[in-house]
Amino acid sequence: MKLRISREALAEAVSWAAHALPARSTVPALTGLLLTAGQDGGGGTLAVSGFDFEMSARFLAGAEVAEPGEALVPGRLLADLARALPGGGHDVELAASGADLSLRCGPVQFELPLVPVEDYPRLPALPPVLGSVDGALFAEAVAQVAVVAGRDETLPFLTGIRLEFTRDTLRLVATDRYRLAVRDIAWEPGAGPQPATGAGSGRAEEPVVALLPARSLHEIARSLTKGEQITISASGDDTGLGTGTGAGGTGGTGGTGGGLVGFAAGGREATTRLLGADFIRYQSIFPSSYVGSAVIERQPLLDAVKRMALVTDRHRPVRLAFEAGHVSVDAGTGGEARGRQALTAGFPADVEPITLAANAGYLVDGLSALACDEVELHYTTPTRPAVLTARGRDEYRYLFMPLRTG
Known part of the structure; x- marks a missing residue:
């Protein structure tokens, strides 16, 4: 393998992979990055790939390839070196010979x-391609629901983000049992497996569903692209992708967990395996109706809660007391530090x-997750x-369980 590539292109490719x-x-080969040089009519390409059995990342960059071939090099070391190479318009020359890869810049x-x-x-x-979605919108949605994903590996469904694909909406859902976040965004279906509409059968539309590791999906979404369409690919029913039993169903993410969902934009590609676990019937957790609501x-409000959290533990309660026209945010009890702040709130005078x-x-x-x-x-x-939304909109819903006091 022998090639020439710009310093910037190499740094970008290595950083992504x-x-x-x-x-x-415990597998030494997985600590390496695979460099694959190929020739085509346009001069050539360098593919830089990383893989850990759960997630893969691949970047395809243009290069002047003199000799096609493959080389597996220590990944962390190459990433450090790619960031430290000198500027000044120098290209990078890579050449594999014997037991070494020569890198010259x-x-x-x-x-x-x-x-x-x-x-x-x-x-x-x-x-196979399932459809596409705006990259910036997808990254925002993933971040909004990932904030509630659990970290208890003994309960895999808590560590995941559920994706539900319907005809015109992509829904993302996550929970840690104490909180639940749901975000709906627009997407463009492709020619892959599509949701059943139930037309003529009286059945509600069933989404195509997938449960993905929240940590991997968050990393992919925020790093993949901010200004392009992301192409989403998915494996078939036989490897884990399935249809839900309605929007609150457990979905088809049980079984082996051997299915894949892939993402691509520009020269970047990534895949992550489905979690072999069923999700909760989350729709039933949302109240069917509300007694009331308040606008703040x-x-x-965020600043006030942060201030009150300073006089109590982050995991202890902050109290929101709503009365006509205002809300009092307070924390702490007798015998310890206490704080209180009053804010204007849209709370009717005729409501208890x-x-x-x-x-x-x-x-x-x-x-923090709400952008409004x-x-x-x-x-x-x-x-x-209780549920937090943007005023007058419900594309993002953040449900939390109030704490008992006294």
């Missing part, structure tokens, strides 16, 4: 030991006052689920 490098692995030269390429597992190919400016106690960290997460000037807090009773 390094997302799939495992933090640690202007006055700098390194020799990297090669890892046996035959030890590297076969990279998964992108599954988001940033002042209500106090909700909530985990301070949960309120901070929910208010005013939030609306929907409630039923002080001990039943």
